[in-house]
Structure formats: structure tokens, C-alpha cells
Amino acid sequence: VAFSADNSRxxxxxxxxxxxxxxxxGATVVSWKDKNGDExxxxxxxxxxxxxxPVRGGIPLVFPVFGTAPDHAQTKDxxxxxxxxxxxxxxxxxxxSESTPTPTTPAFAATATSAAGxxxxxxxxxxxxxxxxxxxxxxxxxxxxxxxxxxNAIYSVTLNTDSLTTNLVITNDDERSWECQMLMHTxxxxxxxxxxxxxxxxxxxxxxxxxxxxxTNKQTTSALTISSETDRVYTPAGDDxxxxxxxxxxxxxxxxxxLRDNLANVVVWNPWIEKAKGMADFEPKDGYKNMLCVxxxxxxxxxxxxxxxxxxxxxxxxxxxxxx
Ligand code: BG6
Numbered sequence: 001v002a003f004s005a006d007n008s009r010x011x012x013x014x015x016x017x018x019x020x021x022x023x024x025x026g027a028t029v030v031s032w033k034d035k036n037g038d039e040x041x042x043x044x045x046x047x048x049x050x051x052x053x054p055v056r057g058g059i060p061l062v063f064p065v066f067g068t069a070p071d072h073a074q075t076k077d078x079x080x081x082x083x084x085x086x087x088x089x090x091x092x093x094x095x096x097s098e099s100t101p102t103p104t105t106p107a108f109a110a111t112a113t114s115a116a117g118x119x120x121x122x123x124x125x126x127x128x129x130x131x132x133x134x135x136x137x138x139x140x141x142x143x144x145x146x147x148x149x150x151x152n153a154i155y156s157v158t159l160n161t162d163s164l165t166t167n168l169v170i171t172n173d174d175e176r177s178w179e180c181q182m183l184m185h186t187x188x189x190x191x192x193x194x195x196x197x198x199x200x201x202x203x204x205x206x207x208x209x210x211x212x213x214x215x216t217n218k219q220t221t222s223a224l225t226i227s228s229e230t231d232r233v234y235t236p237a238g239d240d241x242x243x244x245x246x247x248x249x250x251x252x253x254x255x256x257x258x259l260r261d262n263l264a265n266v267v268v269w270n271p272w273i274e275k276a277k278g279m280a281d282f283e284p285k286d287g288y289k290n291m292l293c294v295x296x297x298x299x300x301x302x303x304x305x306x307x308x309x310x311x312x313x314x315x316x317x318x319x320x321x322x323x324x
Pocket of ligand 1: 054067080081185209231232267269295
């Protein structure tokens, strides 16, 4: 695994060509490429990557509040989507794993390196995990003043040949209990939003944030398509709402399958024409045609963390229609 890190960004590339790049600012994944070098995430051309503003694109992390919560005493003073995406995280290290047996005999190794196919097969299951950390002591004074609770966060980004997993563990290190929300604000790259359909949210109830007042308890009946501003917080149906995969199709091709672990909600967001115009860091202005946010999170309620408790949530974005 090729690897580079400086004081602002960590990048890892698998032997098969896939790569991931994570900014320390916000632990924001800003690039995920497949083996052909095709970018899977949308990143605004005007995104600030210098730490002056949360990144417009990639995968910003939302914690400890989704949106703003004026009525929630503990988080009411925090900026939109909390401070995780605008704090500088620490890079804790990398680990690689390979589930196929490594060639042990020289004869096998010689065959493997001389035959391109064998090399690809041997390397196929190699993956790399990058770990990042943030705790209360790493927050800005402003964030600490607005949210004075002791916590520890570990964020792991795992690149596989055909998937990317992001996993967040939040621990309450305080003597008091506190409540939080978390979400992974993934900007998926698509070729043409008008040919996209989202499957897996049928029969899910949702809150529509584009209406005024916000309308609740709506229900999808068929696959979701996007033809205007869309901002919905879904709670998929079933005993285990986090177990339902969400598949994003372009035409009849499954492009991404989003799997969730312990994250009961899915936000679907596209700003469309007018909202995109209103965001200074959203470029090009017609970039809304090339992005779709599918955001796994725990945001419809509050996670109560007693002292010492942890909450863990994860997403895996699989290329294509596979559901691991
Ligand atoms: C989504 C919210 O998750 O994030 C939207 O549901 C919001 O309401 C969007 O507009 C972008 O937020 P921000 O703070 O990055 O502009």
C-alpha cells in the first residue's frame, strides 16, 4: 500500500490502484477513486480545504448535532452540523490487511509476480484502514465553550478494492451524561442526477425539510428520483432500520450500495438550482447535477451517552449492486 501523509492530508493507494485521501481538517474524506482513477465522491471546485470552512463535498462528519437544535439545551449554541467537520483531527496510524494467503514459497511468488493476473488476484483483498482521533482537548476554545463535555472520537476510514467504510466511535469521557447525533454527510458523484433513482427507502417514513413548516411522517412508496430541491430525513422501516441497504442506480445500473451499521436514518440531499446558487463554495453552479448526498446517521432522535458509554456507527459504500 502506497501511503503519504503531511500535516494536512493522508492518502493511501492500494496495489490495485484504488485510493482514498483524508484531510485532517474535519477528518474529511475528500477523494475516493476506483482502480481506474475514477472519482466516486463529489467535491466542489470552490471547497475550502485550508481549514477556514467545512469542506463542501467528500464526506464531512456531522457531530454532535445534525443541523441546528435551538430547542436542545446541550447543543443549541453549536454551529450547523456541530464541530467535528471543522476541527482538526489527529492521524493515529494505518493498518493493512490481506485476507488472501500471502505467497510463502519462492516458486509461488515467482509465478505470481510474473503473471499479471496472479498478482491482481493475490492483491485483490488487500485493504487499508486509516484511523483518526479527536477529543475535547483538541477542540477550539470556542467549540469547547459551546459544548463543554469530555469526549473521545475515533474515526476509521477503510479502503477496499470495491468499497469504502467509514466508522465512528464516540465515547463519553465526562462525569455527566450527554446527548448527541452523528451523521456521515457523503457526497456521492453521479453522472447525471436526472437518471438517478434511489432504492431501499420504499415504505420508509421521512421528514421533508424543504417545506415550511417542515412536514413529518410522509412516506415513500416507490424508488426515489430527484427533480427539485430534496432534503429528507428517512427512517427506513423494519425491526432493524439500519439493516436495509440503499442502492443508487444510474439508469438501470446499480452504481453504489450504501450499507449502514447502527445508523437508523438516511438523509437524502440535493440543493438543486437555487440553493446551489446561494452557496458561495458550491462550484460549478450546475454541479448539483453531478452529486447526491446519501447520509447515514443517527439524527432523528438523540443518543444518550452515560459516563463511559460509547456509540458506534458505520457506513460501507460498495461500488455497484453488491450487498456484502
Ligand atoms: C444536509 C441537511 O444534511 O446538509 C441540509 O439536511 C443542509 O438541510 C445540508 O442544507 C448542507 O449543510 P451545510 O451546512 O454543509 O451547508
